[in-house]
Amino acid sequence: MDNNPQQIDPPKKKVVVCGGGVIGVCTAYFLSKKGAAVTLIEQSSIACAASGKAGGFLALDWCDGSPVSSLARASFGLHRSLAEELNGRELYGYRPVNALSLSIAESENPPRSRKSKLPPWIDGPAKTPKTIGTTETTAQVHPQLFTRTLMEKAVAEYGAEVVIGKLLSVETGGGKISAVVEGGGVIDGDAVVLALGPWSSKLTLLSSIIRVNGLKAHSLVLEPKEMDAITAHALFLSYQPAHGGQPMDPEIYPRPTGEVYVCGMSSEEEVPDDPDQIEPNPDSIRVLKRVAGTVSSHLGVEARVKAEQACFLPCTDDSIPVIGEIPGMAGCFVATGHSCWGILNGPATGAAMAELVMDGGSSIVDLTRFSPARFVGGIGKRR
Ligand SMILES: Cc1cc2nc3c(=O)[nH]c(=O)nc-3n(C[C@H](O)[C@H](O)[C@H](O)COP(=O)(O)OP(=O)(O)OC[C@H]3O[C@@H](n4cnc5c(N)ncnc54)[C@H](O)[C@@H]3O)c2cc1C
Incomplete structure (x- = not known):
């Protein structure tokens, strides 16, 4: 037995x-x-x-x-800890970043003063830069x-x-x-x-x-020609379009994967049943392209557009x-x-x-x- x-x-x-x-x-x-x-x-x-x-x-x-x-x-x-465990830096672009807030008025075309402490790639009419996150407190994937x-x-x-x-x-x-x-x-x-x-x-x-509502938001993924010039700074903009348009607060995130992500332009819309049916609104994409090109010449017409997209944030009451x-x-x-x-x-x-x-x-x-x-x-x- x-x-x-x-x-x-x-x-x-x-x-x-x-x-x-x-x-x-x-x-x-x-x-x-x-x-x-x-x-x-x-x-x-x-x-x-x-x-x-x-x-x-x-x-x-x-x-x-x-x-x-x-x-x-x-x-x-x-x-x-996941990034260390799973090699996140290589596999999914985890990295600590600095975060800056900036004011941009589209009508102020002249480049910023040479005395500015901004990284050189931010060569548009950016004003009042403020560090709002450091590599200790902000990161990205x-x-x-x-x-x-x-x-x-x-x-x-x-x-x-x-x-x-x-x-x-x-x-x-x-x-x-x-x-x-x-x-x-x-x-x-x-x-x-x-x-x-x-x-x-x-x-x-x-x-x-x-009740979970969907808030539609737009984004662009750009591939600048000179990615090496672009530093690891996430940008949070107070953006005033020309001709008295509504102020906006778009965001720009350079990524270590050779691309720069730009997002903003949200609106309330019905969520389609199929996620593959979500189409970006062409006007919103046009605005985001203008924002990107105004912030940096590296993100203007010379940058390749890798993606123009939209998706929905899940929001509770x-x-x-x-x-x-x-x-x-x-x-x-x-x-x-x-x-x-x-x-x-x-x-x-x-x-x-x-x-x-x-x-x-x-x-x-x-x-x-x-x-x-x-x-x-x-x-x-x-x-
Ligand atoms: C423009 C934009 C920028 C953002 N930036 C950031 C950021 O920088 N940092 C941050 O922390 N967050 C950010 N967010 C928020 C973040 O993206 C969302 O909070 C998060 O992705 C929600 O994840 P989720 O899994 O709940 O939903 P989803 O990503 O929408 O996933 C839900 C999944 O469920 C599937 N599904 C739904 N119904 C069914 C069904 N019946 N059967 C089977 N599958 C189904 C869908 O196909 C989908 O894949 C951003 C959002 C937007 C829109």
């Missing part, structure tokens, strides 16, 4: 993560690293939407004093490369799986929770995490509790992300509403969600403030 039977590992917890943006992918990464058997469902491709078209700017303390302060601080640190690298690691090293298909509904019964995918597929799990970004409200289960278990639906979790800070806050959201699903609570960040329960009666009830 065998008195020492081979120890059998308990079955892995099966978790279905829906949505392949930065929030779903970070959740899948940390869950699979913690030992869950993860299946991620994405309707198009990983980082096809905002998570692939964002700026990728990260700040330690810019959210201080707001409800996401602890999330942002934890996430900034996680970005730094290439968001699409970051998100895709994390998913690749989750698959290659921790056995996660990716299914391309559209989630139609979530069903419960028989102690299981199941994701129903277009075409008839059903993926069973012990838990489901919904990270659908601005598409969250299109799922009946979520729209009955929270109270401007605070929703991260937690859905009341009355044990095993079904939601993580969305990260607005303009989803790339920064992705890692701490994913790590906290992984703890919540696997251990029943998060030690990384106190998630109480983010609970979807706030929309279901009591404080912060949806108005």
